[in-house]
Amino acid sequence: MWNFPFNFSFNKDTEDFCKRNALLTLSVIAVLTGCTLGFMLRGTQLSTQAKIYFSFPGELLMRMLKMLILPLITSSLMSGLSSMESKACCRMGVLTVTYYLWTTFIAVVVGIVLVVIIKPGVGTDMESNRLGGGPVMTSADALLDLIRNMVPSNLIEATFQQYKTDLIPILKVPTKTIQPNFVYIVPDESDPKGRTVYLELTPAPEVLYKTSPGSSQQMNVLGIVIFSATMGLLLGRMGERGAPLVNVCQCINECVMKIINAAVWYFPFGIIFLVAGKILDMQDPSTLGKKLGWYGITVLAGLFVHGLILLPLFYFLLTKKNPFTYIRGLLQAMVIALATSSSSATLPITMKCLLENCHVDRQIARFVLPVGATINMDGTALYEAVAAIFIAQVNDYELDFGQLVTISITATAASIGAAGIPQAGLVTMVIVLTSVGLPADDITLIVAIDWILDRFRTMINVLGDALAAGIIAHLCRKDFPLSGSGKAMGDSAGERHAHTVYYNICQV
Secondary structure (H helix, E strand, C coil), X not given: CCHHHHHHHHHHHHHHHHHHHHHHHHHHHHHHHHHHHHHHHHHHCCCHHHHHHHCHHHHHHHHHHHHCHHHHHHHHHHHHHHXXXXXXXXXHHXXXXXXXXXXXXXXXXXXXXXXXXXXXXXXXXXCCCCCCCCCCCCHHHHHHHHHHHHCCCCHHHHCCCEEEEEEEEEEECCCCCCCCCEEEEECCCCCCCCEEEEECCXXXXXXXXXXXXXXXXXXXXXXXXXXXXXXXXXXHHHHHHHHHHHHHHXXXXXXXXXXXXXXXXXXXXXXXXXXXXXXXXXXXXXXXXXXXXXXXXXXXXXXHHHHHHHHHHHXXXXXXXXXXXXXXXXXHHHHHHHHHCCHHHHHHHHHHHHHHCCCCCHHHHHHHHHHHHHHCCHHHHHHHHHHHHHHHHHCCCCCCHHHHHHHHHHHHHHHHCCCCCCCCHHHHHHHHHHHCCCCHHHHHHCHHHHHHHHHHHHHHHHHHXXXXXXXXXXXXXXXXXXXXXXXXXXXXXXXXXXXXCCCCCCCC
């Protein structure tokens, strides 16, 4: 009789724990199951078509997540910024961008220090399939492309592609030489002395590359973020005239969150096949371990130091709160980031975790997360710095202090322009390599292991975005008074901000 209340309470606590962490537990089990299934099927020698069929549920998961990116970003930024005061919005924007740039630069410094200390490329015998001297985009072209994508010429086009400078080869054929290069005496029956033959050799044509406007089949998230933020700010200043569109954006945002809540239960099933399909495509792990083992350890060590030591330390110093209690509410988003390797695709889940588990103000989460998923790439910046110095060590190329500074600045700038998609860091890696005169085709040295490291650096990117939201929410708490539930005052169904009037769209 005395044990009954204790057992009842224990069972109830266990049931509540299972309900709260069921999705996280299923996601972790799905990742482990996918790894086990992938390694078990590696020996079956599945055909390429069979691998495509096997990975289909995982492909469906990625498509589902990418489908929600556009409506979530546009509705979040427009509805979030429209209800802010201009001073509060300006202060939050400056703090957010400053914090992102600062943490990205620190991540690069951490990577440089570790790779210089560990020296993973010294004495490494690499066999690379070099691509040959191809066109290499300059840092200036990459920077101009970044600025062009900030202001898309066609907003509809920006939803499925972005601007990219193409390099078109032009052959410059030299004129024939006037003087013969070689003279040969060929025997001739009619002439006993032989016949004279002149052989002219023209040099190989010179290949020049001309820049031309082009496009890349990736969503221009940066342009959409800037347009949506501008629209949100102007809608807020329009007052009553902009209220109908704000109401539409809030309805879209709420509907997207409901779709996420429904679709989130498919994730564990899709993760199994997403992870297993990648493992089936992986090269021989033992060969990769021999060639790139120390390189992988260096990158993972840098991500560990930055993600689990420095970022939580910044959170603690700025908020005076326990960072690991906050991070515990983000585990679901980090597992999805590990499985999908895309910070943009993980954005809907990160938003859900911040609002429901971490109780971050809705307005702040709507602004900080989309901006972070676009410009805050701590893990990518660290990885690019480590990879560039690793390639220099493999080629016995000594880097002086000035070149290390160049790498740190270039890696910080290149990571801002990196797309939040799988293995986007390989594209911007060329910019970092060419900035210090390293061969761009040596990027093939690290391609084999990149897909594994890409997952871990995406986790750090997502963690950095979420911690930034918590820090900005604390620093701007006076601008956004909170209720007990963690939502902004007036954000509930019955309360609205006093300076904005909402209309029934059907009546308007």
